[in-house]
Amino acid sequence: MSASVKSNSPERQRFYGRLRQQHLAPLWETLHALVTREPSTPIQSFKWDYDRDLLGLVQDAGKLLTAQEAERRVLILENPGLPGQASTTHTLYAGVQLILPGEVARSHRHTQSALRFILQGSGAYTTVEGERIDMQPGDLITTPSWTWHDHGNETQEPMVWLDVLDIPLVKMLDASFAEPGQQEKQSTVRPLGDSSVRYANNLFPVDWIPHAKYSPVFKYPYLKTRETLSTLSRNGDPDAWHGFKLRYVNPATGGPLLPSIGTFIQLLPQSLRTLPYRSTDATIHTCVEGEGETRAGDTVIAWKARDIFVTPGWTWLTHTATSDAILFSASDRPVQEALGLWREERGALTA
Ligand code: GTQ
Numbered sequence: 001m002s003a004s005v006k007s008n009s010p011e012r013q014r015f016y017g018r019l020r021q022q023h024l025a026p027l028w029e030t031l032h033a034l035v036t037r038e039p040s041t042p043i044q045s046f047k048w049d050y051d052r053d054l055l056g057l058v059q060d061a062g063k064l065l066t067a068q069e070a071e072r073r074v075l076i077l078e079n080p081g082l083p084g085q086a087s088t089t090h091t092l093y094a095g096v097q098l099i100l101p102g103e104v105a106r107s108h109r110h111t112q113s114a115l116r117f118i119l120q121g122s123g124a125y126t127t128v129e130g131e132r133i134d135m136q137p138g139d140l141i142t143t144p145s146w147t148w149h150d151h152g153n154e155t156q157e158p159m160v161w162l163d164v165l166d167i168p169l170v171k172m173l174d175a176s177f178a179e180p181g182q183q184e185k186q187s188t189v190r191p192l193g194d195s196s197v198r199y200a201n202n203l204f205p206v207d208w209i210p211h212a213k214y215s216p217v218f219k220y221p222y223l224k225t226r227e228t229l230s231t232l233s234r235n236g237d238p239d240a241w242h243g244f245k246l247r248y249v250n251p252a253t254g255g256p257l258l259p260s261i262g263t264f265i266q267l268l269p270q271s272l273r274t275l276p277y278r279s280t281d282a283t284i285h286t287c288v289e290g291e292g293e294t295r296a297g298d299t300v301i302a303w304k305a306r307d308i309f310v311t312p313g314w315t316w317l318t319h320t321a322t323s324d325a326i327l328f329s330a331s332d333r334p335v336q337e338a339l340g341l342w343r344e345e346r347g348a349l350t351a
Pocket of ligand 1: 072074095097110114149163165
């Protein structure tokens with residue numbers, strides 16, 4: 001075909017029709033949309049307001065169906081740019097789960113990795129691989145790939161937490177397996193707090209060698225996280241881009257707790273306005289304490305405790321804290337790092 005033929009010429013259209021019949025497509029029509037100079041994404045910045053919307057709606061779900069009926073009573077936080085896809089970012093799913101007093105979310109396991117970040121309530125539990133993990137607000141609890149887990153609430157108050165799972169990533173890889181437990185509740189085979197004592201006290205059992213790709217510690221209690229952030233903020237100056245930002249680590253490797261989900265916590269001192277920062281990982285955030293706002297590109301998101309918000313990757317972020325504020329966040333950064341794709345950039349001036 002000669003170069004003078006216009007892209008929408010009848011000859012080309014006829015040729016494209018012949019290609020389609022053979023399950024072929026012309027790269028030259030899509031190359032620039034596929035291999036972009038910079039990330040281009042349908043993911044939008046969005047906030048779910050906990051007090052105004054999330055709490056009431058998840059409580060209404062509690063009136064409409066039991067945890068037993070639902071298996072997991074969760075409202076999925078769908079990115080407005082990916083409607084109907086059960087995705088908060090392209091790789092991660094976030095949801096808000098409610099367990100009412102006396103309920104059990106039955107035992108199962110799946111290849112998707114999960115974490116819970118506790119928003120409200122105190123003293124319900126998740127059992128992970130036969131170890132009961134007590135839940136307090138701000139605690140981070142992991143249920144790694146293929147580990148048995150069930151949740152229960154023997155307290156008098158509702159318990160609400162943020163779930164983050166790599167459901168969209170595992171779906172894309174067509175690597176989902178799941179299995180129901182034999183019993184509704186796992187029998188506990190290890191005492192409360194066992195994995196924390198065994199693996200999180202800077203001492204390992206002498207012959208223990210880490211085999212799993214996930215942290216042997218299933219609970220990162222807020223008490224310790226808060227103490228660490230408070231001490232660091234007393235003893236030094238905040239980073240201009242991050243405030244006091246820490247990553248949760250697997251003590252056996254220094255790496256992330258889960259191979260597919262990176263987790264972070266940061267303290268933003270009152271009236272700090274961070275300098276613009278961007279990285280390629282779209283991020284799910286929740287505010288643990290305090291208030292502030294995040295500018296993500298042209299969008300301004302005001303947040304307070306328990307609000308959840310998502311920001312796309314490669315978008316300039318600046319955080320402003322109106323009181324001392326703490327943000328938890330999760331992203332697919334470990335996946336991008338494993339593939340050599342992760343990038344970050346620090347801006348010099350406030351936008
Ligand atoms: O608690 O096991 O939000 O299996 C989605 C799938 C939570 C869970 C979710 C799950 C769970």
